[in-house]
Amino acid sequence: MGDMSTQFGGTSSQDTPTVSATWERGTENTPVYAVVSAVAEAEDADPVALPPLYEAIDPEALNALLAAEPETAVGTVAFRYAGYDVEVTGDGDVSVRSA
Numbered sequence: 001m002g003d004m005s006t007q008f009g010g011t012s013s014q015d016t017p018t019v020s021a022t023w024e025r026g027t028e029n030t031p032v033y034a035v036v037s038a039v040a041e042a043e044d045a046d047p048v049a050l051p052p053l054y055e056a057i058d059p060e061a062l063n064a065l066l067a068a069e070p071e072t073a074v075g076t077v078a079f080r081y082a083g084y085d086v087e088v089t090g091d092g093d094v095s096v097r098s099a
Contacts (some may be wrong), residue, residue, distance in 0.1 A: 056081035
């Protein structure tokens with residue numbers, strides 16, 4: 001599993017926890033895996049208990065856009081999933097914050 005940490009801070013008046021995770025090209029730790037794992041950590045739930053990711057975004061497209069070769073990968077994809085604002089970068093970072 002990717003590295004994950006919970007951080008507190010932000011620009012809003014109410015600090016909300018952010019779960020951070022990472023993914024890596026060419027491994028089983030794909031962007032989709034990192035997103036589901038990070039949201040499961042934020043929810044303190046088993047990943048299989050979460051709603052299907054495809055209800056928020058096309059998982060195959062997410063992996064294809066971000067896990068492509070670095071010169072063709074997009075910079076950042078942001079979306080809402082299971083009540084969380086999710087941001088995934090082409091550099092391998094995932095940030096999950098309560099919406």
